[in-house]
Amino acid sequence: MVFWQDTPAEGFYVVVSGKVKVFKLSFEGREQILHLFGPGEPIGEVPVFAGETFPANAQTMEATELLFFPRSKLRDLLAQNPSLAMNMLAVLSRRLREFTRLIEDLSLKELPSRLAAYLLHQSRTPSGDGCDVVTLDVTKGVLSKILGTSQETLSRVLKRMSEAGFIDVDRRDIRILDRSSLEALAEGLQSLER
Amino acid sequence: MVFWQDTPAEGFYVVVSGKVKVFKLSFEGREQILHLFGPGEPIGEVPVFAGETFPANAQTMEATELLFFPRSKLRDLLAQNPSLAMNMLAVLSRRLREFTRLIEDLSLKELPSRLAAYLLHQSRTPSGDGCDVVTLDVTKGVLSKILGTSQETLSRVLKRMSEAGFIDVDRRDIRILDRSSLEALAEGLQSLER
DNA sequence: CGTTGAGTTGAGCTCTGTCAATAGCTGTGG
């Protein structure tokens, strides 16, 4: 565990190596991942600027190195260094944009759309509009928690997508066979037959 | 309309008077409200710092006065005025914290919990643990879009809460009769009988 | 008193979560 939600924050962290998940837990123990952080990314900046506590939980997912920055140091630095402040504003703004999309997805889209959007987002190598392979960097169990669903439901939707001929799943490798159909699915233009 | 999502942003706005909703639309036209803004609040700051476009839509809900600030002016001001930058960082951080809660609610809680939490949040006057009245500042139709549900479902849950003796609903006035039960509901400790 | 928008109620259905059982891999140790 890096930190628990609602606990006082003395500072924030930057990932040097490894992988950290930031997530929320329901009362029953279900988990929603807000963001996965990799090398170079800052974690837990929010309480540096507003409030005293972390808004969510953070946990390493593998052997991980972190740098810790006490909040007061950062605030001093920012006060003296306007361009650093602008960078931090950009970081928070990007995060806000992401969260906006996550809220939209959770509230307005059903799972097939979310999954299609995720796959397309991961495969940023549109070789023509041909077929490229996305290799998941997480297990399907973790992916289900990113998408806000259960492992079982994810498995079923992946199967339906395979049967529809949109993708081909081999372990963690997912080959995109029909990019345009996935795009239609992600937009909500089309629904996935059962 | 103040602005549409995915359109280029020339600057941002501050509400002087009135009320503005920031929201997302699904392909079918369903609406999720991200935030309601009132006097004094800034809208659309994200694209000033990251990306070029607005992440969501904004629309006035009544007669409204807005101030407009071109992005370049703001950036100049921030570069020269570190404490203004710190304030802006605080604004974005608070928003991020709110969005974190919204994501948690949408993904991990069911409607009765969300509604209970909303009512408790609105009634910041815990007179003893007695019964105080929350007067909705929006219609129930709008409230349903804040909570991420439909008008009909909201109506049903309000009824169930009334029948359980937790609240008493009279138009837009909602009297809290059993605060502790609402709190248990909001935490997910208890579920609402049908 | 009619019109309009807000709110309620009913019926049916779909998505998706849960429980439970099964299957497949992977790495460890005998």
Next chain:
DNA sequence: CCACAGCTATTGACAGAGCTCAACTCAACG
């Protein structure tokens, strides 16, 4: 080199939350 333990993943059966469509009620206001 094989068997077993322990994940990871799949599949089936079932139930419940909540969405949609549609009809209906209600209050306010001219």
